[in-house]
Amino acid sequence: xxxxxxxxxxxxxxxxxxxxxxxxxxxxxxxxxxxxxxxxxxxxxxxxxxxxxxxxxxxxxxxxxxxxxxxxxxxxxxxxxxxxxxxxxxxxxxxxxxxxxxxxxxxxxxxxxxxxxxxxxxxxxxxxxxxxxxxxxxxxxxxxxxxxxxxxxxxxxxxxxxxxxxxxxxxxxxxxxxxxxxxxxxxxxxxxxxxxxxxxxxxxxxxxxxxxxxxxxxxxxxxxxxxxxxxxxxxxxxxxxxxxxxxxxxxxxxxxxxxxxxxxxxxxxxxxxxxxxxxxxxxxxxxxxxxxxxxxxxxxxxxxxxxxxxxxxxxxxxxxxxxxxxxxxxxxxxxxxxxxxxxx
Amino acid sequence: xxxxxxxxxxxxxxxxxxxxxxxxxxxxxxxxxxxxxxxxxxxxxxxxxxxxxxxxxxxxxxxxxxxxxxxxxxxxxxxxxxxxxxxxxxxxxxxxxxxxxxxxxxxxxxxxxxxxxxxxxxxxxxxxxxxxxxxxxxxxxxxxxxxxxxxxxxxxxxxxxxxxxxxxxxxxxxxxxxxxxxxxxxxxxxxxxxxxxxxxxxxxxxxxxxxxxxxxxxxxxxxxxxxxxxxxxxxxxxxxxxxxxxxxxxxxxxxxxxxxxxxxxxxxxxxxxxxxxxxxxxxxxxxxxxxxxxxxxxxxxxxxxxxxxxxxxx
Numbered sequence: 001x002x003x004x005x006x007x008x009x010x011x012x013x014x015x016x017x018x019x020x021x022x023x024x025x026x027x028x029x030x031x032x033x034x035x036x037x038x039x040x041x042x043x044x045x046x047x048x049x050x051x052x053x054x055x056x057x058x059x060x061x062x063x064x065x066x067x068x069x070x071x072x073x074x075x076x077x078x079x080x081x082x083x084x085x086x087x088x089x090x091x092x093x094x095x096x097x098x099x100x101x102x103x104x105x106x107x108x109x110x111x112x113x114x115x116x117x118x119x120x121x122x123x124x125x126x127x128x129x130x131x132x133x134x135x136x137x138x139x140x141x142x143x144x145x146x147x148x149x150x151x152x153x154x155x156x157x158x159x160x161x162x163x164x165x166x167x168x169x170x171x172x173x174x175x176x177x178x179x180x181x182x183x184x185x186x187x188x189x190x191x192x193x194x195x196x197x198x199x200x201x202x203x204x205x206x207x208x209x210x211x212x213x214x215x216x217x218x219x220x221x222x223x224x225x226x227x228x229x230x231x232x233x234x235x236x237x238x239x240x241x242x243x244x245x246x247x248x249x250x251x252x253x254x255x256x257x258x259x260x261x262x263x264x265x266x267x268x269x270x271x272x273x274x275x276x277x278x279x280x281x282x283x284x285x286x287x288x289x290x291x292x293x294x295x296x297x298x299x300x301x302x303x304x305x306x307x308x309x310x311x312x313x314x315x316x317x318x319x320x321x322x323x324x325x326x327x328x329x330x331x332x333x334x335x336x337x338x339x340x341x342x343x344x
Numbered sequence: 345x346x347x348x349x350x351x352x353x354x355x356x357x358x359x360x361x362x363x364x365x366x367x368x369x370x371x372x373x374x375x376x377x378x379x380x381x382x383x384x385x386x387x388x389x390x391x392x393x394x395x396x397x398x399x400x401x402x403x404x405x406x407x408x409x410x411x412x413x414x415x416x417x418x419x420x421x422x423x424x425x426x427x428x429x430x431x432x433x434x435x436x437x438x439x440x441x442x443x444x445x446x447x448x449x450x451x452x453x454x455x456x457x458x459x460x461x462x463x464x465x466x467x468x469x470x471x472x473x474x475x476x477x478x479x480x481x482x483x484x485x486x487x488x489x490x491x492x493x494x495x496x497x498x499x500x501x502x503x504x505x506x507x508x509x510x511x512x513x514x515x516x517x518x519x520x521x522x523x524x525x526x527x528x529x530x531x532x533x534x535x536x537x538x539x540x541x542x543x544x545x546x547x548x549x550x551x552x553x554x555x556x557x558x559x560x561x562x563x564x565x566x567x568x569x570x571x572x573x574x575x576x577x578x579x580x581x582x583x584x585x586x587x588x589x590x591x592x593x594x595x596x597x598x599x600x601x602x603x604x605x606x607x608x609x610x611x612x613x614x615x616x617x618x619x620x621x622x623x624x625x626x627x628x629x630x631x632x633x634x635x636x637x638x639x640x641x642x643x644x645x646x647x648x649x650x651x652x653x654x655x656x657x658x
Contacts, residue, residue: 115503
C-alpha cells in the first residue's frame, strides 16, 4: 500500500466526466486504412486496449452476393411482368428466366450462410415485424412462387404446349408473375433495412439513403439484364428502367457518403472504397452506354448491360464490406456516441 | 406509457410486454466494479455451470485479461485496466513504464514512486429492456423469459447471425463448429429452481450482485452516493437509466471510469428505435422503384404510339 494516498475532494466537486486525463495506453490511434488521407480529422478517444466494442458480422460474402442476386431477381421480375403485359416475348422470357435463376441463387446464398442450414425453415415459424429478416423471409415467400410459375411457363417444350397442364400453367403464370412483380419493390428495398437495422455503424448510419441506393442498384441490374439478353427492338423499357435505376443509384450513393459522419471513412478507405469506386465507374459507364449506344447497337447494349450488372454487384459488396470494417475499430462506435453524450 | 414504448424507451414491465401474464419480478445483475478483485471466479463458474466449451488458451499480451471480450464461449469476461493514477483523486496520468522484476520505486527511493490503480470489471450480457438481438431474431429462438431476461432457445436457433449484428454491446456471437448463437442466459435453469446465477454465487466480494432489478437499482444508488461521499467522484452507474438508448439494462454496472475504457459503448442505442423511420424510407424507395418500372413501359408505349401516329399521318 506504500505510496497510495487517499485523495478526498469535496463531495460537491463530484464530476465523473471532468478533466482531461487520458492514459496513453488506452488510446487506439491506429487507423484501418493505413497511410491513406483521412476525411475527418483525428478525434481522440479512449478504448479498451484498442479492442473492438462490437462483434464483426458473422455473415460471409454470400450475404453480399445475396443482396445483388435478390435485387436482380426483383428488377428482372418487374421487367418480365411489363414485357408480358406489353407483348415483348423475348424480353419477357429472358427476364423471367433471369429472375428465377437469381432467386434460386439467392436462396442458396441465404441458406448456406446459416450456421445450421438444415434449420432454414425455422424462419417460417414466426412472422415478426421487428425483425427485417423475418419481414424479408415473408416478402420472399410471397415473391418466389410467381417467379417460379412464370419461369416454368417459359420452359415448357414446344411439343407439350398443347397439353392441359401446360395450358393451365400458362393461364396461371401471368397473374402469378404480376403478383411477384407487385412484391418486387419490397424485395428490392427491404435488404437496406436488413443491413441498417443493426448496431453496425457503417450500415446503421446509412439508413436514410441505403434503400435508394439498393433499389437503384436493383433497377440498374434488372434493366441491364434485359439489355444483355433481349433484342434491341424489345429492350426499350429495360433501357429506361436501367437508366433511371443507375442514375438514382449514383446519386443516392453520393448523397449517402456525403451525409455520413465519421464512419464515412470506412466507405472511403481500403477495400470497400476500391469496390465502390469500381462500382461507380461501371455504373456510370453503363448509364452512358445505355443512353448513347444501347438503342442502336446490340453489342453496345450487351456491354452496357454487363457494366450495369457488375456495377450493381460491386455496390453491394462495397456497402457490405464497409459495414464489416466499421465494427473492427472501436473509434466508429465510441467517438460518435461520445460526441452525442457531450452534446447532451 | 408501456404501449408507446414497444420499440424503445422506458418499459415498466418487460415480461408482461412479452406476453407473460403471471410472472415473477424482473431480475438482473448489479456488477459493482469498485469491489472487483479480478479473480475470474465468475468466468470459471459460468463455464462450469453452463458447460461453455473451452475456446483456446490465448495470451493476449495486454494485461491479466486473456479472455478479451464476451463471446459465444465467454459469457462472463473480466476486464483489467491498468491506469497510472491513484484511486479517488483528480491527479493526471503518469507513465508506469515497462514492467520489471524490481518493485516500482525500489531503485530510486520512495519519493519517486508513482500511484496507479487497477480497474477490474466483470462484463456480462446486459439483458436489455429493448434487446437488439431479441428484436431482430427471425426464428423466435431468442425470447424474453418470465424473469425479464433474454435467452436463446438452442433447439430453435438456425444460426442466421442477425443477433450478432443487432447487439449494440457486441455480446452475442455464433459458436464455431456449432453454428448457433450463444450468450449468457442469466442461468435460466437455476432461476427456475430459485437459485442465483453461478457467477453471482461464486463472486467472493459481492461485486456481482443478483436480485430483483428495482431492488438492485436502489442498492446501486446507495452505493454510488456512498462512493461520491468518499471522494470517488469518477464513480458512475452504467445501464441503470431506463431512459437510455436500450431502455435500461437488466444487468448494469458501477464503473470508475468512462465506459469505453472497459470496452463498453458509451451510449448504446437499440437499432429498433429507428425501425419505423427506416421502413418509411424503404417504402419511399420501393415506391420509386415501382414507379420507375411502370414508367419505363408506359413511356415506351407512349413513344411507340406517337411514332405510329406520325407514321399514319404520313
